[in-house]
Structure formats: structure tokens, C-alpha cells
Amino acid sequence: MSDDVKKMIIDYVKKEYLEEDSGVDVNENTKLISSGIVDSFSMVSLKMFLEKKFQVKIPDDKATPEAFDSVNNIINLLKDFTKS
Amino acid sequence: MSNIGSYEERYKTFKWKQSEEQLEYGKNGMYNIGYYCSDCICEKGNGKKLGLIWEGFTGEVKKFTYDDIRVHSNTIAKFLQDNGIGMGDRVCLFMDKVPELYIGFIGILKMGGIAQPLFSAFGEEALFTRLDDAQTKAIMVQKKHLPKVRRIKNKLPNLTKIIVIDADNTQPQVNEIHFCMEKTQRVDKFDIMKVGPEVPSVLHYTSGTTGKPKGAQHVHSSIIAQYITSKWVLDLRSDDIYWCTADPGWVTGTSYGIIGAWANGVTQVVLDAGFGTEKWYAFIQKYKVTMWYSAPTVIRLLMKEGLEVVKKYDLSSLRHLASVGEPLNAEAVIWSEKAFGKPFYDTYWQTETGAMVITNYPGMKIKPGSMGKPFPGIIATVLNTKTHEPITTPGVVGLIALKPGWPSMMRTYWNNKVTYDGKFKNGWYICGDRASIDNEGYFWFVGRDDDVINTAGHLVGPFEIESALLEHKAVAESAAVGKPDPVNMEVVKAFIALKPGFEQSDDMELDIMNFIRKKLSPLAMPQEIEFVPSLPKTRSGKIMRRLLRAKEWGEEIGDTSTLEND
Numbered sequence: 181m182s183d184d185v186k187k188m189i190i191d192y193v194k195k196e197y198l199e200e201d202s203g204v205d206v207n208e209n210t211k212l213i214s215s216g217i218v219d220s221f222s223m224v225s226l227k228m229f230l231e232k233k234f235q236v237k238i239p240d241d242k243a244t245p246e247a248f249d250s251v252n253n254i255i256n257l258l259k260d261f262t263k264s
Numbered sequence: 265m266s267n268i269g270s271y272e273e274r275y276k277t278f279k280w281k282q283s284e285e286q287l288e289y290g291k292n293g294m295y296n297i298g299y300y301c302s303d304c305i306c307e308k309g310n311g312k313k314l315g316l317i318w319e320g321f322t323g324e325v326k327k328f329t330y331d332d333i334r335v336h337s338n339t340i341a342k343f344l345q346d347n348g349i350g351m352g353d354r355v356c357l358f359m360d361k362v363p364e365l366y367i368g369f370i371g372i373l374k375m376g377g378i379a380q381p382l383f384s385a386f387g388e389e390a391l392f393t394r395l396d397d398a399q400t401k402a403i404m405v406q407k408k409h410l411p412k413v414r415r416i417k418n419k420l421p422n423l424t425k426i427i428v429i430d431a432d433n434t435q436p437q438v439n440e441i442h443f444c445m446e447k448t449q450r451v452d453k454f455d456i457m458k459v460g461p462e463v464p465s466v467l468h469y470t471s472g473t474t475g476k477p478k479g480a481q482h483v484h485s486s487i488i489a490q491y492i493t494s495k496w497v498l499d500l501r502s503d504d505i506y507w508c509t510a511d512p513g514w515v516t517g518t519s520y521g522i523i524g525a526w527a528n529g530v531t532q533v534v535l536d537a538g539f540g541t542e543k544w545y546a547f548i549q550k551y552k553v554t555m556w557y558s559a560p561t562v563i564r565l566l567m568k569e570g571l572e573v574v575k576k577y578d579l580s581s582l583r584h585l586a587s588v589g590e591p592l593n594a595e596a597v598i599w600s601e602k603a604f605g606k607p608f609y610d611t612y613w614q615t616e617t618g619a620m621v622i623t624n625y626p627g628m629k630i631k632p633g634s635m636g637k638p639f640p641g642i643i644a645t646v647l648n649t650k651t652h653e654p655i656t657t658p659g660v661v662g663l664i665a666l667k668p669g670w671p672s673m674m675r676t677y678w679n680n681k682v683t684y685d686g687k688f689k690n691g692w693y694i695c696g697d698r699a700s701i702d703n704e705g706y707f708w709f710v711g712r713d714d715d716v717i718n719t720a721g722h723l724v725g726p727f728e729i730e731s732a733l734l735e736h737k738a739v740a741e742s743a744a745v746g747k748p749d750p751v752n753m754e755v756v757k758a759f760i761a762l763k764p765g766f767e768q769s770d771d772m773e774l775d776i777m778n779f780i781r782k783k784l785s786p787l788a789m790p791q792e793i794e795f796v797p798s799l800p801k802t803r804s805g806k807i808m809r810r811l812l813r814a815k816e817w818g819e820e821i822g823d824t825s826t827l828e829n830d
Binding site: 196199200201202203204211213214215216218219220221222224225228229232241245246249 | 321322360384385407408409410411412432536537538539540541542543568719720755770771773774777778781782786787789791
């Protein structure tokens with residue numbers, strides 16, 4: 181997936197899950213779930229965002245904490261569902 | 265042989281005085297919890313023993329002996345005193361599960377303050393409500409959570425000290441102070457405040473059906489119950505490596521993640537990282553955890569991952585397992601026996617009770633799915649919902665009720681004595697849950713007796729969610745209810761009628777979800793929103809939440825005679 185996709189997800193995580201001046205930075209490898217930036221309850225809203233944005237349906241059993249633990253992991257997950 | 269030995273024998277003979285004697289509570293006129301969790305352990309010759317092994321999500325590890333805990337908590341206590349914090353002042357702890365949270369809690373108690381831990385994922389409105397109600401004077405906060413405090417501090421005139429525990433070189437704003445526990449001059453000797461046993465110690469906020477969250481106020485003598493329940497139910501022993509997975513922003517994290525653990529002088533481990541099946545198994549393996557106190561939600565998540573992954577790790581160190589937060593279903597108990605070779609022991613209690621009250625015990629037969637039996641010293645029953653008289657017939661459902669007087673019972677709700685008084689009927693404290701008792705004296709949980717939503721073991725008040733929803737520009741009216749969830753028992757579902765000019769869409773749903781998550785907390789965020797033209801109301805205009813909840817649970821709707829449009 182393109183760098184644009186990566187940037188879009190990073191921007192969304194920063195906007196929705198981080199305080200503007202919290203001093204926490206996010207890149208494609210930043211731990212999202214392990215670090216507590218996104219908790220298990222908030223994963224639902226992140227999943228919904230991804231499904232809407234990429235017009236996919238991520239099954240609940242694939243939406244694991246590990247699969248959502250970094251932007252790179254999320255992109256790998258999305259690849260499975262956007263393959264034609 | 266377990267610490268408790270024969271439950272039946274203990275139940276017949278136990279007096280709370282025995283716990284006081286074991287703890288040597290009150291020696292030299294000392295009743296302060298802070299002393300019994302640090303200095304007292306050192307005086308018994310265990311100063312060099314590890315009290316806390318902490319691991320962050322990056323893998324960073326910090327270790328603290330009981331002497332470190334003693335000195336660091338002294339340092340925090342003196343720092344607070346030097347900054348004008350005094351006896352009875354409320355000091356909020358607003359941080360992730362970092363060492364400063366655990367040791368700061370002890371420091372606050374040592375100087376006579378009232379510790380007010382709050383879940384760090386709370387949004388600014390949830391934070392404001394609780395700080396405003398408690399008239400909190402100081403807050404200890406991590407830099408990452410500071411922006412939330414900054415946005416509300418001008419509305420909190422009592423909040424005069426904002427203590428940033430991990431500040432960088434940036435300039436502090438008004439009322440902000442930078443403090444680094446490990447770099448500040450260590451205070452070896454500190455005169456621990458000689459509080460009486462009935463002096464307030466901890467303020468934990470909990471949600472109800474109506475009104476704002478209520479602050480359950482506990483006192484120092486709560487340690488009498490927290491100490492002995494840790495010893496007999498968690499079966500803590502001096503050589504244990506103990507892992508309580510609860511966040512001290514909630515009562516389990518303080519009663520058993522700090523007080524019970526350290527009063528018993530065990531080594532506890534803390535993982536400051538989100539949930540991950542393999543990560544958690546690896547953590548148990550790495551530190552050879554012997555006693556694990558966790559939650560049904562966690563167990564159900566582990567169950568989802570199956571038994572194969574369990575076999576990848578050496579979990580043979582585990583000696584005893586217990587669970588709290590919501591009823592532990594029989595399947596989880598049975599699965600645990602398959603996965604770990606031992607069951608999880610369910611424990612029942614609540615913020616207001618301060619310590620376990622109805623539980624399962626090592627050595628006592630477990631009936632999978634049962635809450636167990638009352639702790640020695642606790643008189644428990646179920647009451648008829650109308651007469652509030654004890655039900656004597658086995659299997660009949662009633663309200664769980666306890667005879668007041670155990671040491672860790674809350675003494676009041678902060679600023680809300682009317683609601684506190686309303687918790688008592690016919691001389692019983694009403695827990696707000698329904699259960700039955702079988703012919704062998706085992707309690708069986710049925711459900712809440714009100715509209716409070718129990719999600720992953722945390723109580724969320726529908727009123728607080730509905731009030732916040734109404735602040736969203738598109739929401740005309742709303743109702744929040746719990747809907748069944750296979751992992752979290754319940755999750756929040758919101759029914760929303762939109763204002764004219766707004767249309768339902770996926771974008772709107774996501775916007776409202778994120779609005780609540782940021783304003784209140786991820787726990788309060790509706791996991792599902794159903795847009796409706798209008799909500800069912802009584803003829804007097806009150807939203808009939810009960811109807812919506814019954815629909816979600818597939819239950820009988822019941823009496824609808826007061827429904828507006830029937």
C-alpha cells in the first residue's frame with residue numbers, strides 16, 4: 181500500500197487518539213495497543229474508520245490486539261482484505 | 265495446605281480482631297496504611313526484598329525493594345507537604361500503571377492526604393466531574409495526560425498543584441510543578457502521619473444509574489480486610505510472585521494491586537502495556553508468576569486464542585488463580601483447568617465494599633459459575649425485592665445484601681450522604697446486584713438490579729453517557745443501555761434520535777463514538793449506535809431505558825402501562 185495510506189492512518193491515530201501536545205509521536209512502527217495509545221475498547225472505532233475508509237469488512241476474529249498494534253500491522257491486515 | 269485452611273471452621277470462629285493481630289495493626293498508635301505497606305515490611309527485615317518489578321510496553325524494567333518503596337514514598341510525602349498539601353486534602357493520581365502511581369499512592373497516605381486515583385483513559389469531562397466533586401487540591405499526572413488537565417484547570421479553583429511526574433525541560437504553566445521521583449533528593453526519614461483508623465484514606469469514584477459518579481470514601485482501617493482477604497482468598501505467601509492485572513484507577517488496583525499485596529510483603533509484578541495473549545503468557549513465564557489475579561474479560565480473550573498458544577509457554581509457576589469484575593462463567597472456569605491445570609477462583613465485591621465479600625476459597629469445592637460463599641466476618645444474604653426481608657428458600661432470586669460493619673466498607677459517598685443512606689434497607693447494605701443462594705450456601709449471580717452497565721468489569725453510568733451525548737451537536741435525545749457481549753459481558757449501546765437537519769450515516773456514528781470516547785472514556789464509548797426517530801417515554805416524559813435494554817437482552821419487556829405511545 182502506498183505511503184499515502186500509511187500517512188492517512190497515522191494522521192487519524194494522532195488526531196483521534198492522542199492529545200495535541202502530549203509529546204507522543206507516532207510512526208508506522210509505533211506500538212498502538214501495547215503502549216495504550218489505542219485500548220481494546222477504542223479498537224472498535226479504529227476498525228470502523230478503516231472499514232469505512234477502505235471499503236472492507238474486517239472479521240472480528242481478525243481484529244486482534246496484535247493485528248492493530250502498529251500502523252504497519254494494520255496495513256498488512258488491510259492487504260488481506262483488499263486483494264482482488 | 266492453603267492459608268485459610270478449612271473455610272467452614274474459619275467462618276465459624278473468625279473475628280476481624282484476628283486480622284488486626286496478624287497485621288499488628290495499631291502498634292505504637294500507628295494506623296496509617298502507608299506504614300503497613302512499606303516501613304512495617306522493612307522493620308520486619310524485608311527491606312531488601314523486591315516489592316515491585318515493573319515492565320513498560322517497550323520492555324524497560326524497573327525494580328524496587330521494599331526499602332526503595334519506603335524511601336520513595338517518603339520523598340513523595342515530603343514533597344507534597346512542602347507544597348502545602350495537608351491532612352485530608354484530596355490528591356489525584358492520573359497516570360498509566362507506572363511506578364509513581366503505586367508508590368505515590370503510599371506517599372499520599374503517609375502524609376495524611378486522601379488518595380484519589382482516576383483511570384488515565386478518562387476524558388476531560390469525566391476527569392472534571394470527579395475532580396470538581398472531590399474539590400481535589402493536587403493532581404499527580406504524566407506529561408502525556410497533562411493536556412486534559414490543562415483544558416479544565418481553570419474551572420477547578422481548588423486544584424492549585426499540578427505535579428508533572430515526567431516533565432521535560434519545558435516551562436511549567438501556572439500551578440504546575442515538575443517532580444521526578446527517582447531524581448529528587450531521597451528522604452530516608454519521614455514522620456508518617458499518625459492518623460486514626462477511621463480517617464479517610466482513599467476516594468474511588470463509581471457510577472450509578474442516575475446522577476453524577478459517586479465518590480466511595482474509604483478509611484485507613486480498610487487494610488484489616490484487604491490484608492486478610494489477600495492472605496486467605498488470593499492465598500498470598502511470602503515467596504509469591506504476584507500479578508494483579510487491574511489498573512489502580514479502579515478499586516481492585518488499589519485494594520489488591522497495592523494495599524493487599526504490600527501489606528502481605530509479597531513481590532508483585534506490573535506490566536504497563538495493553539492486552540496481548542502471547543505477551544501476557546510471556547510475562548508470566550519470564551517472571552515465574554505464582555499468583556495471578558485477573559478478570560473474566562481477560563480469561564474470555566485468552567479462551568478465544570485457544571489452548572495451542574498456551575502450550576508455547578512454560579506457565580508451570582502458576583500456583584493459584586483468581587478473578588474479579590463480573591461473574592465468571594462456568595465455561596471459563598472449566599477452560600482454565602484445561603489450560604493451566606487449575607481453575608480461576610471467582611471473587612465478588614465492589615468499590616463500596618473495599619474488599620472481597622463473597623468468594624471462592626482454595627480448598628473449598630468450586631461450583632463453576634458460582635460466586636462462592638461469604639468471607640469469614642461477612643454476613644451476607646439475599647433480600648426480597650419488595651419487603652427487604654431475607655429469603656430463606658434456596659434458589660429464589662433476591663437482592664444481595666450485607667450486614668454493615670466490616671472494616672473496608674465505605675464510610676460515605678463524598679458530598680452525597682443522601683445517596684449513601686439510600687443504600688441501606690432494614691439494617692442491610694444493598695449491593696445493587698441480584699443473586700440466589702443454593703442449598704449448600706453458594707451464591708449465584710443473576711444480574712444488576714439497576715441500569716448500570718458492567719463492561720469488562722467496570723461500571724458505567726448510563727446517565728453520564730446520555731448527558732454527554734446531548735452535548736453533541738446532532739443529538740436530540742438518547743438512551744444508553746448495556747447489550748450482551750461475549751467478551752466484556754456488556755458493552756454500551758446508544759439509541760439516538762437526531763436533531764432536524766442531521767442525517768444518520770457511518771460518518772455520524774463514528775463521530776459520535778469518538779466524541780464520547782474523548783469526553784468520557786473508551787469504556788463509555790458506545791460500541792454500537794442505533795438511530796431511531798424517537799425514544800420510548802413514559803407519559804411524564806421519562807425515557808424508558810428498561811424497554812430498550814430488555815430488547816437487547818431478549819427479555820420480556822414487562823409492564824408498559826406508563827408508556828407514552830402504546
